[in-house]
Amino acid sequence: xxxxxxxxxxxxxxxxxxLALILPLSSEAAAALPARPLPLVLTLAAVLLFAAAxxxxxxRAIAPGLAGVLCAAATTLALLRDPGIAxxxxxxxxxxxxxxxxxxxxxxxxxxxxxxRAGSVRRALNLAVPLLFGAVVFYLWxxxxxxxxxxxxxxxxxxxxxxxxxxxxxxxxEDFVQTFVRGVLIGYVIGCGxxxxxxxxxxxFDFLGRGLLPLGNFFSAxxxxxxxxxxxxxxxxxxxSKAAVVxxxxxFPMLVNTLAGLSAAGHIERDLMRSYGATHRQVLTxxxxxxxxxxxxxxxxxxxxxALIGAIVAEFFGTPTQGIGFRISxxxxxxxxxxxxxxxxxxxxxxxxxxxLVALAERATTFWHPSxxx
Amino acid sequence: MTSSALAVPASAAGRLRHHxxxxxxxxIATIVLALMAIWYVAAVLMNLALVRDAFEREDTxxxxxDLVEGTMSAERPLLPAPHQVIAAxxxxxxxxxxxxxxxxxxxxxxxxxxxxxGFALGAMLGIALALMIVHSRVLEKSLLPWIICSQMVPIxxxxxxxxxxxxxxxxxxxxxxxxISAYLCFFPITIGxxxxxxxxxxxQLDLMRTWSATPRQVLAKLRWPAAMxxxxxxxxxxxxxSLIGAIVAELPTGGExxxxxxxxxGSYYGQTVQIWSALLAxxxxxxxxxxxxxxxxxxxxxxxxxxx
Numbered sequence: 001x002x003x004x005x006x007x008x009x010x011x012x013x014x015x016x017x018x019l020a021l022i023l024p025l026s027s028e029a030a031a032a033l034p035a036r037p038l039p040l041v042l043t044l045a046a047v048l049l050f051a052a053a054x055x056x057x058x059x060r061a062i063a064p065g066l067a068g069v070l071c072a073a074a075t076t077l078a079l080l081r082d083p084g085i086a087x088x089x090x091x092x093x094x095x096x097x098x099x100x101x102x103x104x105x106x107x108x109x110x111x112x113x114x115x116x117r118a119g120s121v122r123r124a125l126n127l128a129v130p131l132l133f134g135a136v137v138f139y140l141w142x143x144x145x146x147x148x149x150x151x152x153x154x155x156x157x158x159x160x161x162x163x164x165x166x167x168x169x170x171x172x173x174e175d176f177v178q179t180f181v182r183g184v185l186i187g188y189v190i191g192c193g194x195x196x197x198x199x200x201x202x203x204x205f206d207f208l209g210r211g212l213l214p215l216g217n218f219f220s221a222x223x224x225x226x227x228x229x230x231x232x233x234x235x236x237x238x239x240x241s242k243a244a245v246v247x248x249x250x251x252f253p254m255l256v257n258t259l260a261g262l263s264a265a266g267h268i269e270r271d272l273m274r275s276y277g278a279t280h281r282q283v284l285t286x287x288x289x290x291x292x293x294x295x296x297x298x299x300x301x302x303x304x305x306x307a308l309i310g311a312i313v314a315e316f317f318g319t320p321t322q323g324i325g326f327r328i329s330x331x332x333x334x335x336x337x338x339x340x341x342x343x344x345x346x347x348x349x350x351x352x353x354x355x356x357l358v359a360l361a362e363r364a365t366t367f368w369h370p371s372x373x374x
Numbered sequence: 375m376t377s378s379a380l381a382v383p384a385s386a387a388g389r390l391r392h393h394x395x396x397x398x399x400x401x402i403a404t405i406v407l408a409l410m411a412i413w414y415v416a417a418v419l420m421n422l423a424l425v426r427d428a429f430e431r432e433d434t435x436x437x438x439x440d441l442v443e444g445t446m447s448a449e450r451p452l453l454p455a456p457h458q459v460i461a462a463x464x465x466x467x468x469x470x471x472x473x474x475x476x477x478x479x480x481x482x483x484x485x486x487x488x489x490x491x492g493f494a495l496g497a498m499l500g501i502a503l504a505l506m507i508v509h510s511r512v513l514e515k516s517l518l519p520w521i522i523c524s525q526m527v528p529i530x531x532x533x534x535x536x537x538x539x540x541x542x543x544x545x546x547x548x549x550x551x552x553x554i555s556a557y558l559c560f561f562p563i564t565i566g567x568x569x570x571x572x573x574x575x576x577x578q579l580d581l582m583r584t585w586s587a588t589p590r591q592v593l594a595k596l597r598w599p600a601a602m603x604x605x606x607x608x609x610x611x612x613x614x615x616s617l618i619g620a621i622v623a624e625l626p627t628g629g630e631x632x633x634x635x636x637x638x639x640g641s642y643y644g645q646t647v648q649i650w651s652a653l654l655a656x657x658x659x660x661x662x663x664x665x666x667x668x669x670x671x672x673x674x675x676x677x678x679x680x681x682x
Binding site: 228 | 398520610633664
C-alpha cells in the first residue's frame with residue numbers, strides 16, 4: 001500500500017471526525033456534539049489518534065489507527081442511545097461512521113500487507129484480519145439499522161438479536177437438543193457410517209463398485225431433501241423422521257468420496273503390501289483406509305452442512321413444538337424477526353462448531369498428508 | 375473338431391462379456407434392477423396392513439393375490455409402487471395443458487425459471503468474488519474466511535425470513551426464490567474459480583510478466599483459459615444446489631406453484647403418489663441441467679482446441 005495514500009486516508013478520517021463537531025448530528029432537535037462531554041472527549045481522542053497514525057505511517061500506524069477506530073465507534077454507539085439521534089441521524093453522525101469505516105479499512109489493508117517474520121505473529125494476524133473485517137461489517141449493520149431507523153420487522157440490529165438470544169436461552173437450548181443432538185447427530189452418524197461401510201463393500205466387490213459409483217454420483221446431485229415429506233409420513237413428527245432425512249442426504253456424498261479415496265493408494269504401495277503377503281483386511285486397515293482419510297474427511301465436512309440443512313428443512317413439514325426449523329417458521333409468521341435471527345445465530349454457531357470439530361479431527365488424523373506438511 | 379465347436383461359442387460369449395458397453399453398463403443395470411425389486415417388495419410389505427384393514431372393514435373375503443394386487447394400486451399408499459409413480463408422472467405431464475396448475479410441466483417451469491435466474495446470479499457473483507479475491511491480497515485475507523464461514527450457516531434456514539422480508543419491501547414471486555438459490559450456489563463457484571485463476575504455474579505468470587502484460591491481459595489470455603475446467607466442475611455442483619435452493623424456497627411461501635409447493639401440498643393431503651412424481655420430476659430436472667452444463671463444457675472444450 002502506497003504510504004502517502006495511507007497518510008492521506010488517516011488525515012481524511014481525522015478531518016471527518018472534526019467535521020462531526022460542526023455538522024448537525026440529527027435531523028431533529030438534539031444537542032450538538034460539543035454539549036456532550038463524554039462523546040466530545042472520545043471524538044477528540046479519535047482525532048488525535050488518527051493524526052498520530054497519519055504521522056507514524058507504515059505498519060506503525062496500525063496500533064494508533066485501531067485505537068482511534070475504537071474511540072470513534074464508541075462515540076457513535078454512545079450517541080445512538082439518544083432517542084433524538086437514533087432513527088434520524090444526519091450528516092455529522094454519518095461523517096463519524098465514514099471515518100470509522102475508512103480508518104478500519106486502512107488498518108485491515110496495512111495488516112494484510114504486513115509480513116512479520118515470527119510464525120506466531122503471522123498466525124495471529126491471519127486470525128485478526130478476518131475478525132476485524134467481520135467486526136466492521138457487524139458495526140456498519142448495527143449503526144445503519146439504528147441510524148436510519150430501519151423497522152425491526154425488515155432487519156433487526158445485531159444487538160437486538162443478541163439481546164433476544166441472551167434472554168431466551170432455555171428455548172434455544174431445547175431447540176438445539178431437538179434439532180441438533182437428536183436429528184442431526186444421530187442421522188449424521190448413521191448416514192456417514194452406512195456410506196463408509198457400503199463403500200468398503202463396493203471396493204471389495206468390483207462389480208458392485210462399478211454399478212454403485214455412477215448411481216451414487218447421480219443420487220448425490222439430486223435434490224434429496226425433497227424426501228422430507230415422505231420421511232415425516234413414515235417416521236412421524238418427532239426426531240426419527242429428521243434423522244432419516246439426514247441419513248439419506250449424507251449417505252451418497254460419503255459413498256462417492258470414500259470410493260474415490262479407497263482407490264487413492266498407488267500401485268507401488270499395493271505391490272508392497274502384496275509382497276508382505278498381507279491379507280485383504282490388513283491391506284484395508286493399513287493402506288487403503290488411511291490413504292482414503294482425506295477423502296473421508298472431505299465428505300464429513302460436506303455432510304456437516306448438508307445434515308443441518310436437511311434437519312431444518314424436514315422440520316418445515318411437521319414437528320413437535322420445538323426445533324430450530326419449527327421456531328424459525330412460526331416466529332417468521334408472527335413477524336418476531338429478532339427471534340428468527342437468534343435462531344439463525346444458534347444454527348450458525350452450531351454449524352461452525354460442528355465443522356470446526358471435524359476439521360480438528362482431520363488435523364489430528366491426517367497430519368502426515370502432503371497438504372498439511374508445510 | 376468337437377473342441378473347436380465348443381470353443382467358438384465360449385469365446386463369443388467371452389467377447390460379449392468383455393465388450394466395453396457391457397463392462398460399463400451391466401453393473402449399473404443390475405443394481406438398478408435390484409433396487410426396483412427391493413422397492414416392489416417394500417411396497418407390498420409396507421402397504422399390506424393398510425390394504426388388509428380396508429378389506430376387513432368391508433368384510434369381503436380376500437386371498438393373498440388380492441392383497442398383493444391391492445398393495446400395487448392403493449389410493450394413498452405408504453409407499454407407491456414404481457409403476458404407480460410413473461403412471462402418475464406421465465398423467466400429470468401429458469394429461470393436462472402445460473399452463474394448467476394440475477400439470478407437472480407448469481410447476482417444473484416455475485421452479486426451473488427460479489433455478490436458472492438464481493444460477494445466473496450466483497455464477498456472476500461467484501466469478502466476481504473470485505476475481506476480486508485473486509487480485510487483492512486484502513480481500514483474500516479478510517473476505518475468504520467469511521465466505522467459508524457463510525457456508526457453515528444453514529442458509530436454507532434463512533429462506534423463510536428472506537421471503538418475509540423481501541415480501542415486506544414489495545418483492546414477490548421469482549426474485550426472492552432466485553436470491554436464495556444464488557446465495558446457495560455462489561460458494562462452489564467462488565472456491566472453484568479462486569483455484570482456477572491461481573492454477574497457472576509461476577513459470578507461465580513470469581512469462582506474461584516478461585512480455586509486460588497488464589493484469590487484464592494476464593486474466594484474459596492466461597488465467598481465464600486455465601480456469602475453464604474448474605469453472606465447469608463448479609458449475610455442475612452449483613446448478614444442482616441451485617435447484618435444491620429453489621425447491622426449498624418454495625416451501626415456506628405457502629407455495630402457489632412449483633415443485634416445492636407440490637411436495638408441500640402432497641404432504642398436507644397425504645397424496646403420496648403426487649409427492650413421488652414431483653420428486654421424479656425434480657430428479658429429471660436435475661440430471662437434465664447437469665447434462666446441459668456438461669454439453670456446454672464439451673462445446674467450450676472443442677472451441678478451445680481440446681482433443682476429444
